[in-house]
Amino acid sequence: MKFNGRNTNISANAIIGSNVKIGDNSTIYANVEIGDNSIIANDCVIGEPLNDYYFDETYENPKTIIENNSIIRSHCILYAGSTFGEYFSTGHRVTIREKSIFGKHCRVGTLSDIQGHCTFGDYNWLHSNVHVGQGSSLGHFVFIYPYVILTNDPTPPSNLCIGPIIDNFAQIAVSSVLLPGVKVGKHALVGAGSIVSHDVDPYSLVVGNPAKKIKDVREIKNKKDGGTQYPWPERFDRGMPWSEMGFEKWAKEQNDYDL
Amino acid sequence: MKFNGRNTNISANAIIGSNVKIGDNSTIYANVEIGDNSIIANDCVIGEPLNDYYFDETYENPKTIIENNSIIRSHCILYAGSTFGEYFSTGHRVTIREKSIFGKHCRVGTLSDIQGHCTFGDYNWLHSNVHVGQGSSLGHFVFIYPYVILTNDPTPPSNLCIGPIIDNFAQIAVSSVLLPGVKVGKHALVGAGSIVSHDVDPYSLVVGNPAKKIKDVREIKNKKDGGTQYPWPERFDRGMPWSEMGFEKWAKEQNDYDL
Amino acid sequence: MKFNGRNTNISANAIIGSNVKIGDNSTIYANVEIGDNSIIANDCVIGEPLNDYYFDETYENPKTIIENNSIIRSHCILYAGSTFGEYFSTGHRVTIREKSIFGKHCRVGTLSDIQGHCTFGDYNWLHSNVHVGQGSSLGHFVFIYPYVILTNDPTPPSNLCIGPIIDNFAQIAVSSVLLPGVKVGKHALVGAGSIVSHDVDPYSLVVGNPAKKIKDVREIKNKKDGGTQYPWPERFDRGMPWSEMGFEKWAKEQNDYDL
Secondary structure, X not given: OOOOOOOOEEOOOOEEOXXXXXXXXXXXXXXXXXXXXXXXXXXOEEEEOOHHHHOOOOOOOOOEEEOXXXXXXXXXXXXXXXXXXXXXXXXXXXXXXXXXXXXXXXXEOOOOEEOOOOEEOOOOEEOOOOEEOOOOEEOOOOEEOOOOEEOOOOOOOOOOOOOOEEOOOOEEOOOOEEOOOOEEOOOOEEOOOOEEOOOEOOOEEEEOOOOEEEEEHXXXXXXXXXXXXXXXXXXXXXXXXXXXOOHHHHHHHOOOOOO | OXXXXXXXXXXXXXXXXXXXXXXXXXXXXXXXXXXXXXXXOOOOEEXXXXXXXXXXXXXXXXXXXXXXXXXXXXXXXXXXXXXXXXXXXEOOOOEEOOOOEEOOOOEEOOOOEXXXXXXXXXXXXXXXXOEEOOOOEEOOOOEEOOOOEEOOOOOOOOOOOOOOEEOOXXXXXXXXXXXXXXXXXXXXXXXXXXXXXXXXXXXXXXXXXXXXXXXXXHHOEOOOOOOEOOOHHHOOOOOOXXXXXXXXXXXXXXXXXXX | OOOOOOOOEEOOOOEEOOOOEEOOOOXXXXXXXXXXXXXXXXXXEEEEOOHHHHOOOOOOOOOEEEOOOOEXXXXXXXXXXXXXXXXXXXXXXXXXXXXXXXXXXXXEOOOOEEOOOOEEOOOOEEOOOOEEOOOOEEOOOOEEOOXXXXXXXXXXXXXXXXXOEEOOOOEEOOOOEEOOOOEEOOOOEEOOOOEEOOOEOOOEEEEOOOOEEEEEHHHOEOOOOOOEOOOHHHOOOOOOOOOOOOHHHHHHHOOOOOO
């Protein structure tokens, strides 16, 4: 229903893999490479030209790479100069600026706004309406929930840009703010509505403004049966690389990630 | 000015009522029914196919119903499988996922993101940029203000989904978060920036993180003349069913709602 | 790449200056005036008709003015009846309602939602996803950071509309809320995640819920070298009118602004 070739606009200098679908009203700019079996839905802009394009007649679009088996839902704007690993997927109306690098199996939710020059590991799940300031750096298996903001200017306005750093398996709950340059440790959990002004230790649950540690995440019980819930990979495997063998077995056999 | 039939795309399997206007660049997918006198403005997508569409060749779009006298402003995406009662209206760039049910006279503001499988009563007014997680349930005459988030996963990430429940006449002020499964009582008011982790009693004003009751809403005075302001239906009637006869008289005569 | 005249729709009653570019899929409605050297990127709607348009057959679009050297990035909706001073620029997907007035050199970030009937001075920089309620009033050189909300109804729902007032050089950090009618003084800084319920004195740093003064901004040290950082115009000049001569010299020579 979406792929009728109506009002699509694909640059002659784009490289489109095999079995790629491109939706109605979408535009693919020059020097975009789209991997095999990927889907670009309707009303998307892929390879959006950088700011210089408007003012520099010699402007050339930098390379944009979307790897195999990705799905970009409708109305997204992905700037030129970023790289998206395989199985990348988005919700609607996502905006991602230039020079960001995504690992594989990342998801970015509806309305999220990635400001560019950011680094994402593998299996990062950003839910709806997440704002990631320039220069942020995320590890692997990081979950960011709606309306979270990663900031980067310690004394605004300035020309400094010191993005937060989030380690593997950490989670940031809804409506929280990471202040510039804070480090969030492995398996940490930032509670809803927190303002994080200091580094968060691994396995810590922090809440409040300013965010303070209230317990170790391994002490959190789930409400259903009172069992422990964290570290979460032992309880959750949907879409994860350990989904078939279990986390413990996978952890022993894998060498890709720092657990 | 908006209705020139330019680049519109209407499925042969859509049912369009009488006196319906459909704006330029809008797409109406299969099995959408649009009631009489409704307006779909420009650049909208109505009956957006569900996720299975991308991967299942036998996919059929579930039925989407927009009842009479509705107005969908520009750039909205309404998924297939939801139902919108009469006089439904939206701002711009609203996204509503599948299998949500809206009563009549509901309004959903610009940029709001309804995640699907939610239930809304009549006369729900959601302002700009409201995020409603899957499985949320709202009564009648509920007001939700900008950047409010309704969450549903008590121990993320998990496969649990326990949405908040909001009773008739309750209000949630800007930038507040309802944590999973909380119940907000009738006529309650959640103050701006609150993190609501426990049920809120009827007629309570709660504020803070975690939100705590600070007074009964009936003790709140307005700043203009020092008079009481709540319960609000006694003071506000714009767009409400009691707008001609007054709340007291209407309350006695009506049988539709649990007051 | 963006300016191929594909699916553009320009009213015969629009006035387009010299050297103006209008992007693919953009619509310019009646009675819009676009100044020389301005750029309207792709998928924009300029002069969006007001609500009456849908219901009143005699509707006429009020005048919309975008002054010289402005750049409107893609997917913006600017309602009819607003005025944008020269060198106005936006990010993507900005929505600005009717009857707002912007001074010169203002910037409005991606996803921001300006509700109309607002007044902005010169050099206002609104970052991503700022929500400005009706009737707000900002001075000159005001910085608003992502997910800030300016509210206007002291006892919702009501028909009152008392917007905040922000004085010159003030800054509002991410995820803060200004409650209805609060005044933020000159050079004040509202810290991240604050709920501002009372007026903020000039040169004050306030934080928390409710926001309280914790120090004078002139006592804030930057983390880089421990030097003072505020008042910010003495340390920051990118894009500012004092960028060539320095703030001190400019301040002595200028007569346009109340310093």
